[in-house]
Amino acid sequence: xxxxxxxxxxxxxxxxxxxxxxxxxxxxxxxxxxxxxxxxxxxxxxxxxxxxxxxxxxxxxxxxxxxxxxxxxxxxxxxxxxxxxxxxxxxxxxxxxxxxxxxxxxxxxxxxxxxxxxxxxxxxxxxxxxxxxxxxxxxxxxxxxxxxxxxxxxxxxxxxxxxxxxxxxxxxxxxxxxxxxxxxxxxxxxxxxxxxxxxxxxxxxxxxxxxxxxxxxxxxxxxxxxxxxxxxxxxxxxxxxxxxxxxxxxxxxxxxxxxxxxxxxxxxxxxxxxxxxxxxxxxxxxxxxxxxxxxxxxxxxxxxxxxxxxxxxxxxxxxxxxxxxxxxxxxxxxxxxxxxxxxxxxxxxxxxxxxxxxxxxxxxxxxxxxxxxxxxxxxxxxxxxxxxxxxxxxxxxxxxxxxxxxxxxxxxxxxxxxxxxxxxxxxxxxxxxxxxxxxxxxxxxxxxxxxxxxxxxxxxxxxxxxxxxxxxxxxxxxxxxxxxxxxxxxxxxxxxxxxxxxxxxxxxxxxxxxxxxxxxxxxxxxxxxxxxx
Amino acid sequence: xxxxxxxxxxxxxxxxxxxxxxxxxxxxxxxxxxxxxxxxxxxxxxxxxxxxxxxxxxxxxxxxxxxxxxxxxxxxxxxxxxxxxxxxxxxxxxxxxxxxxxxxxxxxxxxxxxxxxxxxxxxxxxxxxxxxxxxxxxxxxxxxxxxxxxxxxxxxxxxxxxxxxxxxxxxxxxxxxxxxxxxxxxxxxxxxxxxxxxxxxxxxxxxxxxxxxxxxxxxxxxxxxxxxxxxxxxxxxxxxxxxxxxxxxxxxxxxxxxxxxxxxxxxxxxxxxxxxxxxxxxxxxxxxxxxxxxxxxxxxxxxxxxxxxxxxxxxxxxxxxxxxxxxxxxxxxxxxxxxxxxxxxxxxxxxxxxxxxxxxxxxxxxxxxx
Numbered sequence: 001x002x003x004x005x006x007x008x009x010x011x012x013x014x015x016x017x018x019x020x021x022x023x024x025x026x027x028x029x030x031x032x033x034x035x036x037x038x039x040x041x042x043x044x045x046x047x048x049x050x051x052x053x054x055x056x057x058x059x060x061x062x063x064x065x066x067x068x069x070x071x072x073x074x075x076x077x078x079x080x081x082x083x084x085x086x087x088x089x090x091x092x093x094x095x096x097x098x099x100x101x102x103x104x105x106x107x108x109x110x111x112x113x114x115x116x117x118x119x120x121x122x123x124x125x126x127x128x129x130x131x132x133x134x135x136x137x138x139x140x141x142x143x144x145x146x147x148x149x150x151x152x153x154x155x156x157x158x159x160x161x162x163x164x165x166x167x168x169x170x171x172x173x174x175x176x177x178x179x180x181x182x183x184x185x186x187x188x189x190x191x192x193x194x195x196x197x198x199x200x201x202x203x204x205x206x207x208x209x210x211x212x213x214x215x216x217x218x219x220x221x222x223x224x225x226x227x228x229x230x231x232x233x234x235x236x237x238x239x240x241x242x243x244x245x246x247x248x249x250x251x252x253x254x255x256x257x258x259x260x261x262x263x264x265x266x267x268x269x270x271x272x273x274x275x276x277x278x279x280x281x282x283x284x285x286x287x288x289x290x291x292x293x294x295x296x297x298x299x300x301x302x303x304x305x306x307x308x309x310x311x312x313x314x315x316x317x318x319x320x321x322x323x324x325x326x327x328x329x330x331x332x333x334x335x336x337x338x339x340x341x342x343x344x345x346x347x348x349x350x351x352x353x354x355x356x357x358x359x360x361x362x363x364x365x366x367x368x369x370x371x372x373x374x375x376x377x378x379x380x381x382x383x384x385x386x387x388x389x390x391x392x393x394x395x396x397x398x399x400x401x402x403x404x405x406x407x408x409x410x411x412x413x414x415x416x417x418x419x420x421x422x423x424x425x426x427x428x429x430x431x432x433x434x435x436x437x438x439x440x441x442x443x444x445x446x447x448x449x450x451x452x453x454x455x456x457x458x459x460x461x462x463x464x465x466x467x468x469x470x471x472x473x474x475x476x477x478x479x480x481x482x483x484x485x486x487x488x489x490x491x492x493x494x495x496x497x498x499x500x501x502x503x504x505x506x507x508x509x510x511x512x513x514x515x516x517x518x519x520x521x522x523x524x525x526x527x528x529x530x531x532x533x
Numbered sequence: 534x535x536x537x538x539x540x541x542x543x544x545x546x547x548x549x550x551x552x553x554x555x556x557x558x559x560x561x562x563x564x565x566x567x568x569x570x571x572x573x574x575x576x577x578x579x580x581x582x583x584x585x586x587x588x589x590x591x592x593x594x595x596x597x598x599x600x601x602x603x604x605x606x607x608x609x610x611x612x613x614x615x616x617x618x619x620x621x622x623x624x625x626x627x628x629x630x631x632x633x634x635x636x637x638x639x640x641x642x643x644x645x646x647x648x649x650x651x652x653x654x655x656x657x658x659x660x661x662x663x664x665x666x667x668x669x670x671x672x673x674x675x676x677x678x679x680x681x682x683x684x685x686x687x688x689x690x691x692x693x694x695x696x697x698x699x700x701x702x703x704x705x706x707x708x709x710x711x712x713x714x715x716x717x718x719x720x721x722x723x724x725x726x727x728x729x730x731x732x733x734x735x736x737x738x739x740x741x742x743x744x745x746x747x748x749x750x751x752x753x754x755x756x757x758x759x760x761x762x763x764x765x766x767x768x769x770x771x772x773x774x775x776x777x778x779x780x781x782x783x784x785x786x787x788x789x790x791x792x793x794x795x796x797x798x799x800x801x802x803x804x805x806x807x808x809x810x811x812x813x814x815x816x817x818x819x820x821x822x823x824x825x826x827x828x829x830x831x832x833x834x835x836x837x838x839x840x841x842x843x844x845x846x847x848x849x850x851x852x853x854x855x856x857x858x859x860x861x862x863x864x865x866x867x868x869x870x871x872x873x874x875x876x877x878x879x880x881x882x883x884x885x886x887x888x889x890x891x892x893x894x895x896x897x898x899x900x901x902x903x
Contacts, residue, residue: 094687097565097609124714125601131688156605193604400855405783456600506715508600 001061005048005228006445007041008068008259009033014040015441016048018057023266023446027051028438037071038216045224062226064517068233068255068444071213072206076253076303079111083181083207086145087116088138088172089197090155090164094122094130100154100197105304112205115148117141121164122156125456125506130156133164135171142175150204151176154185154197159455162186181207181247188248190454191508195308202305203250210249214242231517235309237262237292237443238450238514241483250309253302257312259443261286261293264411266446267433273409274398274427278416280322281338285397286314288411290492292514317397321358321416322347325386332382334389348374357419360386367418387421395425402426413439450492450514451478458506468494468509475513489515535575536644536654540742541566546845547745548640550762551737553835554849555817556637556663557599565609566641569648576644578738579629579653581730588628588726591619592659593643594719596667596684596706601715602638608687611718612642613649615685619720622681622693631655631729633670633722635737636663636818642718654738659722661734661771661869662835664878665793665817667706668699672722674874675732682706682721686713734866740769751844758844759859772864775901777822777829778811779804779841782856793817798838798852800860811860813838815849820883821893822860829900830862831880831893833869837861862897 003026007016010033018027029047034040049059075081087100100116101109119141121133145151151172155164165184172182183204189196217230232245233255245252264275271291277284287294293312300311318336322343326333339346339354346352348359349370355378361367363375364383402408407428412420413436422430435442453474457467472491480486493512536544545559570576584590593612595602620627630650632643635658647654659670673679679699684706685691692709696702702721710717724732747761763774780800787796793816802809811829813822819836822829830836838847841857852858868874870890875881880888897903 091606093608093689095606095608097568097607098561102564102568122605125598125604128714130605130714191600191604193606399781400857402855404854506598 001058002063003057003061004445005062005065005226006441006443007044007066008233008256008440008444009037009040009070010256010440011070014044015438016044017438017441017445018048018062019442019445025435025442026057028435028441030438037069037074038220041067041069041216042220042223045220049224059224059226062228064231065217065221065226065228066231066233066239066444066447067217068259068440069213069217069252070256071252072209072249073253073302075206075209076202076305079108079303081209081212082111082205083149085112085114085201085204086141086148086151087114087197087201088141088151088153088168089116089118090121090133090153090168091193092118092120094156095193098194100201102194103306104198108303108305112201114201115145123158123161123164125157125160126458127157127161133167135167138168138171139175142172146176148180150181150183150207152183152185152197152200152204154193154200156193157456158184158186159190159196183247188250189308190510191456192308195306198305199250199307199309202302202307203248206249210246213249214246218242231447233259233444233447235311236295236450236512237447239447239483239517244482253309254300254311255444256440257284257286257314258293259440259447260413261288261312261443262291262447263439263441263443264288264413264433264436265291266442267436267439268411268431270409270411270431273411273431274401275411275413276394276398276417276420277414278412278419279320279414280343280416281318281320281340283317283319283394283397283416284314285317285401286312287401292492313401315397315400317393319357319390319393319419321356321361321419323357325355325357325360325382328382332385332389334386334393357386357390357416361418390419391421391424394420398424398426448514448516449479449482449484450512451475451480451482451484452510452512453478454508454510456506456508460506468496471509471511472513475511479513479515483517484515485518486515489513534578534739534742536570536578537575538567538570541570541641541644543745543749544640544644544738544741545745546748547741547743547765548636549848550744550748550837550839550846551640551741551835552636552663552818552846552848553837554815554819554847555665556634556639557602558848559638559641561602561606562595562638562641562645565607566644566648568609569645573648573651576647577653578656581655581657581733581735584629584655584726584730586725586727586730589625590629590631590655590724590726590729591616591627591720592631592633592672592722593646594633594639594721595642595716596719597710597716599638605687605714605716607718609645610649611685611687612646612720614689614691615683615718615720616646616650618683618685618691618693619681619723622683623723625723627652629653629655629726631733632658632738633672634658634660634663635734635741636660639663640738640741655729655733656738657729657733657735658737659733661737661866662833663818667703667721669878670699670722671734671868671874672724672728672732673699674871674877677722677724677728677732679721681723682719684709684713684717684719686717734770734868736769740765748844758839759861761844762839762861766863770866770868772866773903775862775897775903776859777862777897777901778802778809778824778860779806780811780858782852782854782858783810785852785854794849796849800858803857813860816883817849819849821880821885821888822862824900827896827900828888828893829897831885831888831890832883833865833874833878834890834894835861835863835865837863864894
């Protein structure tokens with residue numbers, strides 16, 4: 001028997017699940033998230049194991065443990081526990097017009113005590129050197145920043161060629177040894193120098209936060225006598241090993257929404273669907289494509305810093321179980337005000353005086369909780385128009401997120417999902433999976449391993465197909481290297497954007513591959529094969 | 534008007550509207566101009582009426598792929614170096630900087646040069662919107678020569694170019710730009726103050742500023758973006774602003790040829806446009822709009838996609854299914870619609886030989902009962 005443990009730290013709750021080999025849910029638990037995050041993990045772990053014990057689950061069977069956590073996001077937002085960072089940009093004479101940290105909030109810059117330099121080097125979009133790398137300047141920089149905890153290295157067009165970044169790392173190590181942590185932009189982000197540099201600086205600043213987070217996770221598991229291989233969930237719905245998480249902690253930010261969508265896919269067995277998560281105050285609508293969330297094309301800000309991470313493309317609407325229903329009969333208005341977490345004291349069914357969508361649902365028999373007697377006086381016609389308004393809002397949101405006019409399956413999750421009718425305009429069917437309250441933790445437990453390529457390729461010499469094939473192979477190799485089962489890796493996304501206003505036949509190509517986790521031995525074999533090729 | 538940091542932000546925002554779907558994201562140019570203004574103080578925006586006839590004027594611009602600019606950010610002195618190299622070559626000292634394109638990224642590059650040189654920025658440009666090529670300029674149409682021109686890269690390499698025709702300048706300089714890494718910076722269209730007054734689309738920097746300001750204020754006030762945009766175009770040389778459509782994007786087709794993003798968007802009508810469809814074809818910029826098969830707007834008139842709620846312009850590369858959009862057409866100024874101007878950027882120049890601007894405008898007047 002080999003079991004998987006999934007833990008997701010959310011804004012309100014920390015959830016945990018245990019799944020067996022076939023993916024059946026054996027146990028689940030929910031505990032409040034704590035300010036230090038770590039005790040919340042400890043609490044939920046204890047709770048889920050207690051449930052599991054009742055079902056005669058042997059904790060020694062837990063072979064893999066996955067954590068989706070807000071440690072890193074919180075550290076950046078709260079500016080707590082960040083490491084001192086030295087910033088090296090390889091790009092002069094280009095890029096001098098906008099120095100590092102140009103658009104950053106001042107309080108964050110102060111926290112990092114950052115020293116920044118721009119040295120000569122960098123590449124063109126086709127991989128040529130713009131100018132040779134100034135190695136002398138890098139050695140001088142290294143001597144100047146001795147004692148710094150972490151260094152962020154960003155070279156122009158490093159996603160196309162990382163040669164200068166790699167050489168810079170060697171030179172920095174010559175002077176500073178192994179104690180300093182070095183983050184290379186080519187490992188972290190895609191095209192867009194400032195955003196990638198920002199993400200690389202944040203990654204370097206998270207050096208000590210990452211050590212503490214991985215330590216806390218390991219300690220919590222050790223205390224519970226669980227000896228499992230440990231993984232962190234990334235923002236794209238895939239996993240990374242602990243050693244990788246230590247080097248690239250920034251990739252763990254905002255894994256929550258992704259885990260929720262992935263969990264919904266898993267619980268229904270659908271890979272292409274729209275997920276509507278109705279909570280107390282809002283409904284979040286996201287899209288699953290090939291089992292992964294559709295990503296937003298807009299740059300994401302973390303703690304006031306613009307990065308080029310892609311987050312799930314979500315829209316949020318002011319409709320939830322606590323949404324207030326205001327007015328009489330045909331002149332009603334639904335929301336956007338909500339009683340939120342005060343639902344259990346302020347709504348009518350719980351003895352309060354505010355009419356909410358939960359009251360409407362109970363009155364019309366869509367849901368049964370609280371005291372139905374307390375809403376018996378609510379007119380049926382009012383219920384009909386309130387439910388109609390809710391349906392119209394959700395159908396409108398659904399329509400905005402769809403990619404074509406055809407009906408799509410809708411997966412209804414969240415505490416307020418009773419507001420989603422069984423028949424919905426734009427939906428081919430409405431699915432209501434069991435256990436959707438722990439969809440996030442399930443999403444973490446079932447996460448796959450991925451590899452990605454995002455570069456500008458010249459199509460001139462070899463033609464488009466050869467270049468696409470190369471990009472796909474690179475993505476597959478990266479996924480296998482990260483621990484995916486080589487025999488089951490699939491290409492999940494291909495995007496090709498031509499360089500407008502440049503008739504030189506170059507395009508930005510982005511390919512992502514993902515596959516289920518290989519067992520440890522299988523991963524080593526695959527890596528060995530990769531090395532032989 | 535003086536252009537300070539707040540004004541640069543508004544101009545960049547407004548330039549996205551004037552980009553007609555193309556022109557490149559002005560963000561890097563905006564950041565550079567802000568830095569230069571923070572160092573050197575605000576830029577004076579000069580009305581063409583105040584420009585002496587004998588002042589020597591040069592146009593400043595970036596050429597190449599905006600995607601390269603977001604990665605290979607400029608050194609910041611390339612446009613200035615091109616400018617100085619031209620002065621040295623011609624043995625003249627410039628008294629003002631002028632934009633060649635008020636839509637997209639090129640709205641901000643001349644602000645950078647003006648801040649670095651302390652010269653006034655002229656309130657007018659040679660396109661009145663965004664167009665894809667260097668010879669597509671009112672300057673060129675009305676007899677100002679594009680060359681001598683100088684293109685410079687971040688390493689200080691400079692290429693001076695003299696051609697018989699401005700289309701050849703475009704052809705040769707585009708090749709040099711690719712060798713320079715896909716993005717380079719220009720000084721060209723050397724002219725006198727009298728030339729500029731005769732050939733420029735006037736007050737387009739003020740227009741960009743007013744458009745950007747109205748979009749910014751709209752986000753707070755939640756007013757109809759159409760009304761405020763109409764107000765911004767009032768009292769300019771541009772003609773009627775018509776809301777040609779309001780609806781939901783139903784389909785987007787794209788393909789790539791010779792560095793151009795070609796394609797079309799289909800929008801399904803809502804509100805007063807229910808039951809109707811609009812199709813818009815684009816080549817980086819929006820070219821022609823057909824409502825239920827009848828052409829209701831075409832180049833050089835501006836066709837602008839706005840986010841129906843936020844009021845921001847949507848570039849063609851970011852249009853996707855499900856977006857709620859308002860589509861506007863704006864009549865280009867008379868300077869841009871003469872027979873010689875239409876030869877350069879009329880519908881025929883973009884491959885629509887069956888359309889004429891006057892017919893399309895007549896359809897529009899008829900359908901929208903203007």
